[in-house]
Amino acid sequence: MVDAFVGTWLLKESDKFDEYMKELGKCSVYFYFFLLLFFLMRAHCAGEYTVTLKTQSTMKNTELSFKLGVEFDETTADDRKVKSIVKIEDGKLVHIQRWDEKETSLVRQVNGNVLLLTLKLGDVVCERRYEKAE
Template sequence: MGFAGTYEMTRGDNYEEFLKEIGVGLATRKIAAASRPTVEIQQDGDNLKLKTTTTLKTIELVFTLGIEFTEETEDGRKAQTLITADGDKLIQVRKLEGLTATTTRTFSDDGLDATFQSGNVVSRRSYKRTA
């Protein structure tokens, strides 16, 4: 299964707590937790572009599966990130200021489910495929 497509968030839980766990400041946490992002993914073999758009900000990650890269987080910090594929999943491991945060995106014909985890905090967001 390919990952390419456009996905709109339909529901989510505990995202603000996840952001708090990884050290995101209060104002940014509140805004991010209230957002309903659209995720666009373009894929050319192992090369991907993941674009997350909200009313306030657009974040683009351009990467090659299995190759670590430096990512600028939503709140402007630097993280070392590795994204791999495992069947219908994209697994993103982000190392940031002594913390590890993992995002697992599971794809289906209908959309994607994203699970965010750091420490004991887990958050989930679901997205429907629109294109």
């Protein structure tokens, strides 16, 4: 199931990312530039249950390793300290982050050489479309 996510993905389109960042309480100007600049995501799996996601941009690089279905502490790219859990549900990689009585979901799904990332916080829904680079 996780194999579909393995590879290098290049951001091609983003819709409502600025609204999502505002809902997080982040400075929209800073993240507006983050949105426009180079953004690459790499996914790697070790065995059936361990996943590593690396993101690279001109602003910040991050690396996140986790075991599917096991809660872990995460420091997000925007420096939030959250409790996270990632599961496979209906072929989608569902990532839930919780902090300060808030919750956001990051749902990744693959269709051919396209990865769609849907971010949801409250009533705000952002979609980011990636294409497979390798």
